[in-house]
Structure formats: C-alpha cells, structure tokens
Amino acid sequence: MPDVPRVIAHLDMDAFYASVELLRYPELRGLPVVIGGGSRHQPAWETDPATGERRRRFARLRDYAGRGVATTATYEARAFGVNSAMGLMKAAQLAPDAILLPVDFDEYRKYSRLFKAAVRAIAPVVEDRGIDEIYIDLTPVVAARLADEEPGADIEADAWWCAREIAQELKQAVRDATGLKCSIGLAPNKLLAKIASELDKPDGLTVVAMHDLATRIWPLPVRKIHGVGPKSAAKLARLGITTISELAAAEPDWLIEQFGASYGTWLHDAAHGRDDRPVVTHSEPVSMSRETTFERDLHAVRDRGLLSKIFTELCVELADDLRRKRYAGRNIAIKLRFEDFRTVTRAKTIAEPTDDPRVIRRAAGECLKRVDLSRRIRLLGVRVGALVRSDERAGERARHEAALFED
DNA sequence: TCTGGGGTCCTAGGACCC
DNA sequence: TCTGGGGTCCTAGGACCC
Numbered sequence: 001m002p003d004v005p006r007v008i009a010h011l012d013m014d015a016f017y018a019s020v021e022l023l024r025y026p027e028l029r030g031l032p033v034v035i036g037g038g039s040r041h042q043p044a045w046e047t048d049p050a051t052g053e054r055r056r057r058f059a060r061l062r063d064y065a066g067r068g069v070a071t072t073a074t075y076e077a078r079a080f081g082v083n084s085a086m087g088l089m090k091a092a093q094l095a096p097d098a099i100l101l102p103v104d105f106d107e108y109r110k111y112s113r114l115f116k117a118a119v120r121a122i123a124p125v126v127e128d129r130g131i132d133e134i135y136i137d138l139t140p141v142v143a144a145r146l147a148d149e150e151p152g153a154d155i156e157a158d159a160w161w162c163a164r165e166i167a168q169e170l171k172q173a174v175r176d177a178t179g180l181k182c183s184i185g186l187a188p189n190k191l192l193a194k195i196a197s198e199l200d201k202p203d204g205l206t207v208v209a210m211h212d213l214a215t216r217i218w219p220l221p222v223r224k225i226h227g228v229g230p231k232s233a234a235k236l237a238r239l240g241i242t243t244i245s246e247l248a249a250a251e252p253d254w255l256i257e258q259f260g261a262s263y264g265t266w267l268h269d270a271a272h273g274r275d276d277r278p279v280v281t282h283s284e285p286v287s288m289s290r291e292t293t294f295e296r297d298l299h300a301v302r303d304r305g306l307l308s309k310i311f312t313e314l315c316v317e318l319a320d321d322l323r324r325k326r327y328a329g330r331n332i333a334i335k336l337r338f339e340d341f342r343t344v345t346r347a348k349t350i351a352e353p354t355d356d357p358r359v360i361r362r363a364a365g366e367c368l369k370r371v372d373l374s375r376r377i378r379l380l381g382v383r384v385g386a387l388v389r390s391d392e393r394a395g396e397r398a399r400h401e402a403a404l405f406e407d
Numbered sequence: 408t409c410t411g412g413g414g415t416c417c418t419a420g421g422a423c424c425c
Numbered sequence: 426t427c428t429g430g431g432g433t434c435c436t437a438g439g440a441c442c443c
Contacts, residue, residue: 036411037411065408067408067409067410067411068411069410069411069412070411071411071412084443085410085411086409086410087408087409087410087411089408089409089410090408090409090410092408093408103411129442129443130413130414130442130443131443132443133443226441226442227440227441227442228441229440229441229442230440230441231439231440231441232440232441260418262417262418263417285414286414286415286416287413287414287415288413288414289412289413289414290412290413291411291412291413292411292412293410293411293412331435331436333436333437341409341410343438343439344437344438345436345437345438346436346437347435347436347437348436349434349435349436379411379412381412381413383413383414412443413442413443414441414442414443415440415441415442416439416440416441416442417438417439417440417441418437418438418439418440419436419437419438420435420436420437421434421435421436422433422434422435422436423432423433423434423435424431424432424433424434425430425431425432
C-alpha cells in the first residue's frame with residue numbers, strides 16, 4: 001500500500017427531516033415547510049367542495065399554538081429566517097403561511113439506516129454522529145485504489161483527487177438508496193471536514209487541505225468551529241476575537257488564562273486546523289433519558305396528581321427503552337425546569353444496575369424530595385446513567401457469586 | 408407568544424480511604 | 426497538637442451538539 005495522507009470525510013444530509021417529508025408529500029416541494037411541534041397537526045384528507053377532488057390538507061404555521069420548536073425547515077422556509085430550535089410561535093410570525101408538519105422519528109431513522117448502509121458499502125470506517133451525519137475515514141479506501149501507483153508519483157495530489165471521486169460515488173450512492181441529497185467535506189481531520197461540509201450546502205462537495213486553512217477557514221467566524229458554542233463565542237467577542245484568524249493569532253498562554261488549560265489549548269489548536277481524533281466506529285451509550293415539557297406550567301401541590309402520573313409514565317417509558325436496548329444503570333437522576341427556565345438536577349446512585357420501572361420510580365422520587373418545589377414546573381425528566389449491558393450484568397452477578405465461594 | 412428532546416463531556420467540590 | 430497527598434466515587438451544574 002502506498003503511504004497516502006489521512007483523508008477524512010464529513011457527510012451531512014441536507015435539511016434531513018424536511019427532505020424525508022418531501023419524499024412523502026412531493027406536492028410540498030418548493031414551498032416553505034417547517035417540521036416540529038407535537039402530533040396534533042397531522043395532515044388530513046379532505047374533499048374539494050367545488051371539484052369533488054380528494055386532497056391533503058396541511059396545517060399552517062399561523063394556526064399553531066403551543067411550546068414546540070422547529071426541528072428543521074426547508075431552504076424555502078429558512079429564507080424567511082426560520083431556523084431549527086426556533087420557537088414555532090416566533091417562526092409563525094416570520095412565515096405564517098409555511099406548512100407545518102409533525103416530526104416522525106421512525107421514518108427519519110429508516111432513511112438514516114438506508115444512507116449509512118449505502119456509505120458503508122463503499123467506505124466501511126464510519127462514525128455515527130446522530131441521525132443525519134457521519135464521519136468517514138477514507139484513508140484505507142484511497143490507499144487501496146492507489147495501490148498500483150508508480151513510485152515517485154505525486155501521491156498527495158492523487159490522494160485528494162481520488163478522495164474527491166470516492167465522495168462523488170458516496171453522494172450518488174446516498175441518492176440512489178434514499179432519493180436524498182447530502183453535502184460532503186473532505187479534509188485531513190474531522191474538525192476541518194466538519195467545517196468543509198458546511199461551506200457549500202446543499203448538495204456540496206468541498207475539499208479543505210492544510211494549505212487552504214488561511215484562505216478558506218480563517219475568514220470564518222469562530223462559531224463555525226464545532227465546539228465553540230454561543231457562550232464561548234460571546235466571551236471571545238468581548239475579548240475582541242470574532243474570526244478564526246483572530247483566534248489563530250492569539251497567544252496560547254493568553255487563551256489558557258482566559259479559558260483554562262484544556263479549552264484554551266484546544267481553541268488554539270482548532271484555529272490552526274489541528275485535530276488528531278480518530279474516526280470511532282463503535283461506542284456504548286452512557287445514559288438514557290426521557291423528558292417532557294408540559295403544555296402549561298404545573299404546580300407541585302395543585303397539580304400533584306397529574307405530575308405524579310407523568311413522572312411514573314416517564315419512568316415506565318425509560319425502563320422500556322433500557323430493556324429494548326438491553327441496558328441497565330446504577331445512576332438515577334431527575335431534571336426539572338421551572339417557569340423561569342432555571343434547571344436543576346438531582347441524582348442518586350444505587351447498589352445494582354436496574355431497568356425496573358419501579359426501582360427507577362422510587363429512586364427518582366427520592367431525588368425529587370430534595371428539590372424546592374415552590375416555583376411552577378415546565379419540564380420534568382428522568383435519566384438512567386452508568387449503563388452496563390443487561391447480558392453482561394447477568395454475567396457480572398454470576399462472577400460475583402462465584403467469587404463468594406472461592407478460597 | 409419566548410425557548411423540545413435526546414445525548415456527551417468537563418469542572419469543581421465533598422466524602423472517604425489509604 | 427497539627428498536619429500530608431493521592432485516588433476514587435459521587436453530585437450538581439453548565440457548555441455544547443444533533
């Protein structure tokens with residue numbers, strides 16, 4: 001095998017949920033469509049009184065009332081300023097005539113499996129980054145294809161050319177398998193690949209090599225770095241840094257002073273495009289949770305019965321999730337969000353991992369007793385952490401019991 | 408008429424043990 | 426009487442991501 005440079009791809013599905021919905025409702029193509037909210041705005045069939053024609057009736061954003069947010073929007077809706085995570089009430093002000101569709105995760109997961117399988121058939125080293133994006137290590141694929149390269153050839157240039165061809169094949173394979181478009185970024189590492197995939201959305205294919213850093217990456221705002229969120233961006237702005245080039249020019253020692261050793265060092269490396277994280281093909285879950293925001297804020301005393309019912313339901317759903325996926329956990333935690341949006345958590349570690357709804361409910365109930373409940377509550381959540389596989393747990397018990405009889 | 412739901416990782420501080 | 430340092434486990438909160 002020739003010694004090819006490391007080539008990482010980041011593949012991001014374009015407006016994923018919205019695009020899946022357009023496969024189902026092609027008549028909505030070209031219109032502003034927003035996905036989000038509950039399930040009460042399901043499209044319904046109706047008959048046109050004039051023509052007798054059967055057609056679907058879709059909910060409009062202006063008719064929405066509630067606390068939901070937009071999960072995705074088509075590019076036509078984004079043109080009105082609607083973004084994901086925006087409250088639907090606010091989105092309705094910007095685009096009252098936009099179509100509103102409920103989220104259907106089962107359907108999106110189906111398409112997620114399809115596109116990931118299509119990619120793995122070509123390039124098997126894939127890291128899952130949620131339902132609609134993945135990292136792919138193309139290095140072995142490139143190396144295999146350049147195996148016959150003559151010595152002395154420009155391997156570096158050929159590798160990037162080859163990677164671009166593979167990326168084109170990946171886009172076509174995803175399209176064939178799902179009917180959906182994606183954007184791919186190619187770079188020497190995950191950090192740059194992630195930024196690259198966003199540079200030419202939708203349906204993009206962008207290569208960012210190290211020598212493109214100053215021209216393609218440095219002019220961008222710091223917020224484009226995956227790991228710089230609203231808080232850090234605001235703090236950097238207060239310090240006079242808004243672009244990645246300004247961040248790259250900052251003294252590492254000064255960044256460490258401002259942001260601590262770990263984050264400060266990382267910021268400096270990120271601005272210089274340095275990142276050696278591997279593409280991780282397998283990972284185990286750390287925690288599972290269920291939470292719900294109420295339609296109206298609930299009071300611990302006045303709404304006690306309803307609150308208790310919802311609390312138990314969350315525990316039952318969570319236990320079902322754990323059992324279905326064959327996990328159990330020792331750390332039981334609750335989360336509350338109050339009417340003023342302040343969030344508190346309480347946790348309790350129990351002796352043995354559990355997936356039993358009653359055990360979870362009891363431990364969670366004990367956590368709840370440690371919270372001051374004088375304010376009204378808008379969200380309640382339950383989480384189980386410190387997970388182990390249920391089948392391993394049986395093995396662990398057996399080993400533990402066997403150990404008791406040793407010596 | 409503000410602000411979902413499901414996650415990961417990090418930090419700081421306290422308890423406890425050696 | 427005063428005074429150790431390291432390691433592990435745990436909790437609570439927060440930043441960030443999709």
